[in-house]
Amino acid sequence: MGGEGKTRDSKVGTRKKTFSEVQAERLEQAQRTVLINCPAKISEKKFLTYLSHHGKINSHYFYESYGTYAVVEFSEKDSIASLQDVTRTPGIEEECAVPFKSRLFTLTLKNPSTQAAHQAPVHCHKQSTILINDLVQKLCSADSVSNQLYTLMDEYQLTEENTKLRFLVCSLIQDIACAYFPECTVKPFGSSVNTFGKLGCDLDMFLDLDEIGRSPTRAKTGPFYMEYQMKRVPSERIASQRILSVIGDCIDNFGAGCVGVQKILNARCPLVRFSHQPAGFQCDLTTNNRVAMRSSELLYIYGSLDSRVRALVFSVRCWARVHGITSTIPGPWITNFSLTIMALFFLQKRTPPIIPTLDQLKDLADAEDKHIIEGYDCTFASNLNKIKPTENTETLDVLLSDFFEYFGNFAFNKNSINIRKGKEQNKPEPSPLYIQNPFERALNISKNVQEKQLDRFVALARECAWILQQEDKGHSSLSNSQPWGLAALLLPSVASNCVKGKKKRGQASERIKSLLDSLKINNSESLVNNGGKRTFSNQTQ
Ligand code: GTP
Ligand code: MG
Numbered sequence: 145m146g147g148e149g150k151t152r153d154s155k156v157g158t159r160k161k162t163f164s165e166v167q168a169e170r171l172e173q174a175q176r177t178v179l180i181n182c183p184a185k186i187s188e189k190k191f192l193t194y195l196s197h198h199g200k201i202n203s204h205y206f207y208e209s210y211g212t213y214a215v216v217e218f219s220e221k222d223s224i225a226s227l228q229d230v231t232r233t234p235g236i237e238e239e240c241a242v243p244f245k246s247r248l249f250t251l252t253l254k255n256p257s258t259q260a261a262h263q264a265p266v267h268c269h270k271q272s273t274i275l276i277n278d279l280v281q282k283l284c285s286a287d288s289v290s291n292q293l294y295t296l297m298d299e300y301q302l303t304e305e306n307t308k309l310r311f312l313v314c315s316l317i318q319d320i321a322c323a324y325f326p327e328c329t330v331k332p333f334g335s336s337v338n339t340f341g342k343l344g345c346d347l348d349m350f351l352d353l354d355e356i357g358r359s360p361t362r363a364k365t366g367p368f369y370m371e372y373q374m375k376r377v378p379s380e381r382i383a384s385q386r387i388l389s390v391i392g393d394c395i396d397n398f399g400a401g402c403v404g405v406q407k408i409l410n411a412r413c414p415l416v417r418f419s420h421q422p423a424g425f426q427c428d429l430t431t432n433n434r435v436a437m438r439s440s441e442l443l444y445i446y447g448s449l450d451s452r453v454r455a456l457v458f459s460v461r462c463w464a465r466v467h468g469i470t471s472t473i474p475g476p477w478i479t480n481f482s483l484t485i486m487a488l489f490f491l492q493k494r495t496p497p498i499i500p501t502l503d504q505l506k507d508l509a510d511a512e513d514k515h516i517i518e519g520y521d522c523t524f525a526s527n528l529n530k531i532k533p534t535e536n537t538e539t540l541d542v543l544l545s546d547f548f549e550y551f552g553n554f555a556f557n558k559n560s561i562n563i564r565k566g567k568e569q570n571k572p573e574p575s576p577l578y579i580q581n582p583f584e585r586a587l588n589i590s591k592n593v594q595e596k597q598l599d600r601f602v603a604l605a606r607e608c609a610w611i612l613q614q615e616d617k618g619h620s621s622l623s624n625s626q627p628w629g630l631a632a633l634l635l636p637s638v639a640s641n642c643v644k645g646k647k648k649r650g651q652a653s654e655r656i657k658s659l660l661d662s663l664k665i666n667n668s669e670s671l672v673n674n675g676g677k678r679t680f681s682n683q684t685q
Pocket of ligand 2: 334335345347
């Protein structure tokens with residue numbers, strides 16, 4: 145119900161921050177933060193006392209990723225210079241170090257044998273999701289499908305600590321780019337900040353050089369204008385490619401912890417991809433990508449409006465990933481972005497609607513919300529407090545089931561999805577799936593999707609709607625730990641039943657029923673060990 149949603153919105157009644165405010169706050173915080181590789185067995189107290197010599201520490205936490213790391217946020221930026229002053233460069237015993245001084249350090253014990261002897265390992269915050277079979281067990285002990293969705297989100301969402309780490313990585317990359325462009329900023333976008341991010345998701349970064357392009361206030365007096373002499377290239381795309389090529393080389397050559405650097409400059413949106421080993425996630429650095437930044441803000445707004453939006457979108461994204469509807473590899477499948485827009489569209493179509501249309505958000509915009517990017521109107525209200533809460537009180541049980549029902553029967557052959565209007569429209573071209581780009585309106589964001597992939601999605605959606613409807617008729621939720629509700633939908637067997645094609649629904653459903661029965665019998669066993677057949681990948685990423 146809406147009431148349930150509201151109790152989970154801790155910010156009801158208080159002013160919610162805008163996307164830009166959150167970004168600015170976190171980016172500033174990241175600049176006062178360092179990342180330290182340290183021994184697992186270390187006295188936390190001594191560690192903090194040692195670092196406190198350089199200034200007040202606001203917060204810190206430990207995590208594991210190829211070793212133990214500490215993220216330490218100082219209260220003042222000056223503390224970092226003070227710490228760097230007493231930090232030595234590595235010796236040249238084995239390999240020679242490239243002397244680029246960053247905020248990524250290694251701390252070692254002077255006398256490891258005595259210092260670590262009676263020390264317990266430090267407490268580490270989790271940075272990855274639990275195994276899916278453990279998740280399934282947890283979901284089974286929830287008391288409603290709604291609570292299953294919230295449990296999934298609680299388990300898989302980005303933590304506050306992981307979010308801080310993502311901003312810190314942006315800030316470390318910004319330090320490298322600043323060598324050439326001192327006024328640049330590197331900002332996260334995509335699922336790291338759009339409220340739908342899952343632990344382990346990639347970090348999309350935007351190298352923002354826009355401030356550099358801005359004209360300073362022109363001197364009002366005097367007979368002259370001054371202008372920089374700058375290299376000229378034929379297009380913005382070529383400028384982006386050249387900048388990313390150089391920054392990519394810098395990341396490769398000087399970026400501590402950055403491995404596997406690939407320059408993918410011929411992509412629709414040129415990018416540099418690498419793994420940030422200490423952080424434990426993949427990074428995609430782009431520039432000249434303001435529309436994507438704006439899309440992320442739009443998703444952030446929708447995700448922050450009502451807790452049911454996040455829970456539904458988050459669960460659908462996980463469900464799709466488990467069944468290979470979406471993939472981390474580019475290809476003919478539905479992307480997370482497209483799937484998110486589909487789920488938002490569904491929520492706009494409820495009676496009464498759960499979220500406003502993009503045109504309604506545009507009507508609420510004021511002067512500072514006006515954004516025209518590359519000729520596209522990307523205007524919408526950024527102040528969440530201006531958007532009236534919905535009157536809709538449907539439960540997530542209903543919404544999840546109806547989501548599958550809705551898309552299981554959607555006329556994809558003739559209709560397109562349009563979140564600007566909140567209405568389906570005639571498809572302007574025959575792509576199997578047509579989702580209008582919210583800003584670049586003549587484009588289809590799911591042009592890549594092939595018929596076969598869409599058919600799989602539809603078949604799976606129908607199967608899942610059927611499973612949820614059956615349970616609605618007779619399930620006693622607290623009876624045992626057999627997979628039910630969302631847990632049942634995450635089982636790989638659901639997908640394999642659908643792939644076998646256009647067989648009668650009854651047959652596929654019979655198999656699901658027998659599977660559920662067999663799980664009832666074996667419910668004390670781990671799902672992974674059930675006859676060797678039910679293996680899950682440990683990450684749904
Ligand atoms: P993950 O799969 O968790 O990484 O989800 P994501 O939302 O971060 O998606 P992805 O990394 O593929 O893309 C990052 C952002 O780029 C999205 O949030 C969108 O803002 C934008 N984006 C991605 N795909 C498209 C597309 O097809 N068209 C447009 N216009 N923007 C896109
Ligand atoms: Mg992403």
